[in-house]
Amino acid sequence: MSTADGATIVSGREGTDPRRGSARALRWGAGTALRADLRLFGSEFGLHLVRRRNWAGVGVLLSVPIILAVCVKVTSDGNTDGAGPGFLTAVTDNGLFVALAALTMELPLFLPLAMATICADTVAGEANTGTLRYLLVVPVHRTRLLIIKYLAVLVAFTGALLLLVVVGWAIGTALFGGGSLTTLSGEQISFWAGVGRLLLVCLYIDVCFAGLAAIGMFVSTLTEQPLAVVIATVAVATISQVLDTVPQLSSIHGYLPTHHWMAFADLFREPVALGSIRPGILSALAYAAIFLSAAWARFGDKDITC
Amino acid sequence: MNSDTKTPPPAGPEPAPSGARPRRPLLRWAVPAGVTAVVLGAGGIANLIPASAEEPLPVRSVEQLLLDVQDSLQTSLSGTLVQRTDMGLPELPQSGSSDLASLVSGNHTLRLWYAGPKKVRVALLGSLEESDVIRNGRDTWVWSSRDKTVTHTVLPQGPLGDSSPSPSELTPQAAAKKILEAVDPTTVVSSAGPVKIAGERAYELVLSPKDSVSLIGRVRIAVEAAHHVPVRLQVFPRNDSNPAFEVAFTQISFDRPSDSHFRFTAPPGAKQQDLPSEAQSGQGAEQPPELIGQGWTSVLAGRVSGDLLQKLLSGKLGEMAPGAAGSQSGSSGSVGALATDRVFQAFESVSGSWGKGRLLRTALCSVLLIDDGRFYAGAVRPEALYRAAAGSLPSAGDGR
Numbered sequence: 001m002s003t004a005d006g007a008t009i010v011s012g013r014e015g016t017d018p019r020r021g022s023a024r025a026l027r028w029g030a031g032t033a034l035r036a037d038l039r040l041f042g043s044e045f046g047l048h049l050v051r052r053r054n055w056a057g058v059g060v061l062l063s064v065p066i067i068l069a070v071c072v073k074v075t076s077d078g079n080t081d082g083a084g085p086g087f088l089t090a091v092t093d094n095g096l097f098v099a100l101a102a103l104t105m106e107l108p109l110f111l112p113l114a115m116a117t118i119c120a121d122t123v124a125g126e127a128n129t130g131t132l133r134y135l136l137v138v139p140v141h142r143t144r145l146l147i148i149k150y151l152a153v154l155v156a157f158t159g160a161l162l163l164l165v166v167v168g169w170a171i172g173t174a175l176f177g178g179g180s181l182t183t184l185s186g187e188q189i190s191f192w193a194g195v196g197r198l199l200l201v202c203l204y205i206d207v208c209f210a211g212l213a214a215i216g217m218f219v220s221t222l223t224e225q226p227l228a229v230v231i232a233t234v235a236v237a238t239i240s241q242v243l244d245t246v247p248q249l250s251s252i253h254g255y256l257p258t259h260h261w262m263a264f265a266d267l268f269r270e271p272v273a274l275g276s277i278r279p280g281i282l283s284a285l286a287y288a289a290i291f292l293s294a295a296w297a298r299f300g301d302k303d304i305t306c
Numbered sequence: 307m308n309s310d311t312k313t314p315p316p317a318g319p320e321p322a323p324s325g326a327r328p329r330r331p332l333l334r335w336a337v338p339a340g341v342t343a344v345v346l347g348a349g350g351i352a353n354l355i356p357a358s359a360e361e362p363l364p365v366r367s368v369e370q371l372l373l374d375v376q377d378s379l380q381t382s383l384s385g386t387l388v389q390r391t392d393m394g395l396p397e398l399p400q401s402g403s404s405d406l407a408s409l410v411s412g413n414h415t416l417r418l419w420y421a422g423p424k425k426v427r428v429a430l431l432g433s434l435e436e437s438d439v440i441r442n443g444r445d446t447w448v449w450s451s452r453d454k455t456v457t458h459t460v461l462p463q464g465p466l467g468d469s470s471p472s473p474s475e476l477t478p479q480a481a482a483k484k485i486l487e488a489v490d491p492t493t494v495v496s497s498a499g500p501v502k503i504a505g506e507r508a509y510e511l512v513l514s515p516k517d518s519v520s521l522i523g524r525v526r527i528a529v530e531a532a533h534h535v536p537v538r539l540q541v542f543p544r545n546d547s548n549p550a551f552e553v554a555f556t557q558i559s560f561d562r563p564s565d566s567h568f569r570f571t572a573p574p575g576a577k578q579q580d581l582p583s584e585a586q587s588g589q590g591a592e593q594p595p596e597l598i599g600q601g602w603t604s605v606l607a608g609r610v611s612g613d614l615l616q617k618l619l620s621g622k623l624g625e626m627a628p629g630a631a632g633s634q635s636g637s638s639g640s641v642g643a644l645a646t647d648r649v650f651q652a653f654e655s656v657s658g659s660w661g662k663g664r665l666l667r668t669a670l671c672s673v674l675l676i677d678d679g680r681f682y683a684g685a686v687r688p689e690a691l692y693r694a695a696a697g698s699l700p701s702a703g704d705g706r
Binding site (some may be wrong): 090174185187286 | 337345349405413432433451453556574
C-alpha cells in the first residue's frame, strides 16, 4: 500500500497518459520509494550511532561481562558452588557461558533501559530538540516514517545485543577456554552447536524486546520529554517483573510483557524445550502489534508544534 | 493502516504537513482497538477450540478404564507436564526452582520421556536450571544443573530392582496406578468427561472415598481416548472444587522416545557421587516407617532420629534445610531455611492420651509429630492420627 501512495504522488506529477504513465510511475515510484526508505533508515540508524550517550550506554552493557569474567577468574579457584544467578556456575567450564550469564544479569534492567533510551530518541527526543518538524517536511508518509524509526531501533538494539554477546564470549573464551559445553540437561553439545544456540538466544531476546520497543515507541509519541519515555518504559518492564513474582497473580502472569523473557534458557536444554519459547514469541508479537498500531494512531494525527 | 487510504492524497506534488489533513481521531484509534481485539480474540479462539463439539467418543465402561490405567505402564510416550500443588501450606519462595524437594508446593514444569518402566527420563525445569532423573535399566542417575552434581545408583539385579522406586513414580500413569491400588469397597467409582488434555480427547474416571475420615474428596483421572493412558490426575480435598494436587500433560506424543534420551554420562567438571544400591544401604538404616490400615485411610507411622527431633522441637528446623545443611552459603541456603521455618510455623501444638506433640494440617494430609519421636502421617483427619498414635486403630497393618 505504501508503494501505491508513492505511485499516486508520482503519477500526479507525470500527468500524461494515465494508464501507461501510472504503470511506469509504479515501477519508478517503487524503486525511488525504496531508495528513499533506505536513505531515511540510514539516517535514523546513523543518528543512533552518532549519539555519544548511546555509546556510553553500550559501554555500560559491555562492562558487565568483562567485570563478571574478571571477578570469577580472580576470586574463584574454579568453584562457584551454586551461588549467584543462573549460568554463573557454568562460567568456569566454558567461556560461552560468560555471555549467557551477562545476558541473565542484564535482562531485568540494563537491556530494557537501553531499549527505552533509544526509543525515547525516536519521536519524543526529536520533538524535544525541535528537529521533528523538519523531519516531517520530508515527503514520506508518517506511517512509513514510524515503521522506519521502529526498525532502526530494533537494528540498533540488535547491534548492542550482538556486541554484548561477542564481547562476553571473547573474554570468556580468553579466560576460561572454549570447546564443547554442558547444557542445563547435563548433556554435552559441540562448540559450534553452542554458538548456534547463543545466536538463537539473541534472536529470541530480540523478538521479546520488539514488544517492549513498541511500548517505548508508543510512549515516545505521547510526550515531548525523552526522560519521561525512559522512565515509563523501564517502569513497564520493572512493574511487569515485580507482578510476575507475586504468586497470587499467577493467573495474569502469562500476559505480562516480561513473563517469557527468561525462557531463553530453554534453548540451552537438550533437546531444546519450546514450551515457553513459542508463547514468548507470540506474546511479544502481540504486544508489538498492539502498541505499534497505537503509536501509529497517535503519531499520524499528532500536532507537531516544536 | 486502512484509514491511510481514506485520508485524501496531498493535492500538490509536495505532500502538505499534518495541518492540512482532516482529523478523524476516533477513526484512527479504532485501529489499535481493532488490533487488540484481534489479538485477544486469537488467544480466546485458541482456548475455545478444545471446547468445540466433536463426534462422541466410543463408550468405555468404568471397569475398562480401570484396566486401561493399570495396563498403561507399557505405553511409550514423551511430553511436557505441568504439576500444581496447593496443599494450603505457606507459599515457599522457590517457585522457579529445579530442586526436586520443591515439588511439594507451587507450579512446576516437567518433561518426560518414557519407554517402559525401565527407561524413563524426567526433567524438572527451573528458571535457568534443571534437574534430571534418568533410569536406564539398572542405572539411575540424578543430575542437578545448579550445583553440577550427578548421583549414580545401580539397582540390584532381580525382582527388587524391578520393584524399587524409579522416576516413573512421578508420571501420571504411576500415580494413577497407586490410586487404583486403593480402589476397593471403600470407593465410589464413576466416569465423567470427555475432556481435552494437551489436545487429546480423554475419558475421565472419578474416584471418591466413602470413609469421611479421608481428607480426599475425589480423584479425577483423565484417560486418553486412543492410547488409554492417564494424561491428567487431579486430587480434590473434601468439599473443595479446586484440586490441591494436579499433574497433567500440556503436550504429549505417543512415539517411542529415542534411546539417546536415556543414556547419560556425567559431564566433565561435574561432581559425581556413586551411591551403594539400596539392598546394601537398607541394612544399616533405622527401622523403616510402616503403614497402618488400608486404602484411603491408611496411616504411615515411623520414628524420627533423636538429632532431627531436637531440632524440630526447638524450632530450629531451618538448620536442617537442604540448602543450609550442605556446604553452601549465601542466599540459597538462607532462603531454604526461611522456607522450612515457615512450614514449621504452620505446625500447631496438640496433646492427647498418646502424649504431647505437634500437628500439621494441610488440605490433603495431616502429619502428627509426637515429642518422643514417633510420627504419623496420612490423607486423613487428625482424629485418625490420634487413634493410630493411641494404638486403637483396627490394626490391619501388615507392615510391608
